[in-house]
Amino acid sequence: MSAISASEKVDGFTRKSVRKAQRQRRSQGSSQYRTQSAPVELSPLPQLKDAPSTEQQELFTQKLQQCCILFDFFDSVLDLKSKEIKRATLNELVEYVSTNRGVLQESTYPEITNMIITNIFRALPPSDNPDFDPEEDEPTLEAAWPHIQLVYEFLLRFLENPDFQPSIAKRYIDQKFVLQLLELFDSEDPRERDFLKTILHRIYGKFLGLRAFIRKQINNIFLRFIYETEHFNGVAELLEILGSIINGFALPLKAEHKQFLMKVLIPLHTAKGLALFHAQLAYCVVQFLEKDPTLTEPVIRGLLKFWPKTCSQKEVMYLGEIEEILDVIEPTQFKKIQEPLFRQISKCVANPHFQVAERALYFWNNEYILSLIEENIDKVLPTMFGSLYRISKEHWNPTIVALVYNVLKTLMEMNCTLFDELTSSYKADRQREKKKEQERDELWKKLDELKLKLCGQERKKQTNARV
């Protein structure tokens, strides 16, 4: 500890990012379960563009079949020549389906999908780092990426080809295909998840028959994530797709969609790694509320139910989401939820963690929220007053105290009479609360005594009975 930086002198803690830099080492994993025993040597086929047009289709098929051979990328020097041939071929295939018309004949669909399935559908490897923390650690990257990337690219171009016909493709891109695709969203490699996101989005757009199935499977993935494993890498990507799906929901919303909101999206807020997908999640929630404002009350009640009790970072995120919701709330809906909501906000304002208190107090910088508060000052002020008044005297952080003074001033200007009443009754109210607490203590004491007495009697009776 020779040189102590200035910032460390102030708060004593070294920055996480500085420490993190010391220990990162990129790691790679791969998961191709190799059943092939002997390595197959590839020999290059002629270029598609050089072949006469009558033979092109046949050559296309041959190349697709050639690309079904898988290679071991753990050993980086193994089969170098063949790996390079496959890479070049894949590149050529990508080029071929994206620039040419009329290449997607019905007979090639099974060959194309077979090549894709063989290459990308695999059981994902166990995480290299058993206590992998997506917020802290570098992900394990897919070692076979030089090939897999091109296969994803090819799949995307295939789906986007103007000649692509969902009516033929649906025989191959079916429920089982989608299910396996969805499982890959658990990949630790962000590059892979990014491709998957675009691809799933395309499939959702083009295959109407698969839409309900896809939504249901995403549902299941989320439920498993929330209630069973607490681990799934692709939550943010799936939510991003859902964001645009929700956007397209017809009105009135189906019961199925409302259930998804209340039973899946709201409980998702309880996840440990919320920070990784909170932005996308809040976007989905707000989308729902913009579609159907009557959902506001249950949504806010849901958030209040799951409000974090010990994690300050999460609390800040919840407050951010509440502000996003308040930005679009209808005044009639606000009235329905204002009391429980402001009870929670008043607790946040009084939070000893200054970031939580600060985030809650920032609500008073929002013009629209201010107008809602002003309109309902007779309800909001009594709910908030106790906390604000106490904090203005007790909070350890001077910034918070200053902010609280401003908020109190704003509230006072909204309804001076009520403010004065609350100030003068503050002491009496506290005393009444204290008294109530004493009464509760006494009630419980009496109940406990009664319990002892009863249990004693019971025991005596049993002894007597035995005698």
Added chain:
Amino acid sequence: EEKRAGPASTLYCADGDDSLYPIAVLIDELRNEDVQLRLNSIKKLSTIALALGVERTRTELLPFLTDTIYDEDEVLLALAEQLGNFTMLVGGPEYVHCLLPPLESLATVEETVVRDKAVESLRKISQEHSPVDLEVHFEPLVKRLASGDWFTSRTSACGLFSVCYPRVSSTVKAEIRQHFRTLCSDDTPMVRRAAASKLGEFAKVLELDYVKSDIISLFTALASDEQDSVRLLAVEACVSIATLLPQEDLETLVMPTLRQAAEDKSWRVRYMVADKFSELQKAVGPEITKNDLVPAFQNLLKDCEAEVRAAAANKVKGKRLNIMLPFIRLIQYTNQHVKSALASVIMGLSTILGKDNTIEHLLPLFLAQLKDECPEVRLNIISNLDCVNEVIGIRQLSQSLLPAIVELAEDAKWRVRLAIIEYMPLLAGQLGVEFFDEKLNTLCMAWLIDHVYAIREAATCNLMKLVEKFGAEWAQNTIVPKVLGMANDPNYLHRMTTLFCINALSEACGQEITTKQMLPVVLKMSNDQVANVRFNVAKSLQKIGPVLDNNALQTEVKPVLEKLASDQDMDVKYFAQEAISVLPLA
């Protein structure tokens, strides 16, 4: 009938005071706005029930609880647990079915912990139902849950079949089997997982014929489910099922599925086979083990996925050594996970192998593993040193041990550092004070200024244990001066560490050192500009007070605490006042 009610209501009437605990007051407590208070009341639900008596508990309290089940999961969890012990409070077994409605609702909530607890309570009170009540009240509940709309109630149902099956009529038994079958092919994977995880348990209560006809087909179907998370649970069930079947049926009914699982395309399923290997081996008997399982096991040890190999390697300890020694030698060539798993078991082998074999076969491995690049491997060796120490003595290893320890002590992962700290007292004891002073002392002091609190805390505790081992005089010469020196550190966290060390060391160091060397430093720190340091001074004074003599307490500690008690910071005041009230200050 009222007269026969339990003891509570007898007393209740005897007191003749109906207004003493009106239900409204009690229910108000259960409805309090503050979650913590609500939780407290729910945890004392049995007291409330006692106060109400059995009659009103049945007619008023339970309906209230059933109607108001929308609360925080923590409250629901407490409720689900309480209701499992409520039988006497509702009037004994003949009324136990009154508890079913609230538990039924609890068994449908989303939160797994709550649901599981509700199912646990239901299982418990199912035993208190008479056979008639079981058919009239309990079994219909199971059926309702099994055909619920939302997946949660169906998952809960899976855990209830096996408790009622043995005690109902054969018609109802047939219905239960049918329901279980349906849930095994449920649309939702969560339900299939729940069914698969209860398959073994359910098989155990079924008649053998039905095991063969029903369970086997369900087992085969679940073991080839599209989701690997379902398939791997079937492997678990395989253990129970195989135990139930006669040897001659195993080959045809179970083995094809098990063989398929050992070669499943998902590593999770193969992992499960490796992990359950010992149990499977016992369940299928020696003949099949030899012909089928051992080859499969050897494949798992060579699996392409490290996790699977590691799980298999963990099972090595129980196996005969002549089969396993070649595999142990393999570790030089395999992956970290396997090495790490093996490292944790091979140390245990030394007691089985004896001194000569250990030196010949294992010592070279230990030494190689102490130089392994993976910290977990090294740590596993060091953390199991005591086994080797008993057999060959630690000196054989000390030359290789030191660099390994030093490197682990500075590992980037704080959990690794924490683990090695925890072995320090043991190592110090085995290596002796000289070796320690020369090589390890610096490390122990460096941990005190680690940037992770848990490490600083463990380092403090470590010093205490070392002083207990090496004595107060050693402490005075080696560690106390360094600890006290940190009181002047510009970083307040390090200054606080001085206080934490003093808290831990004062007792072991004794009155003399505490009064003459430590106390002056603590008192001086009461002027620190950081409030956290000042209130820790108050806490330290409270802690070391009992070690000091009365004179020091009155003349030195008391004035400082009084000064701190009028500090401008709330917390400093609080802890100073607390210390004053606890210490014997006149």
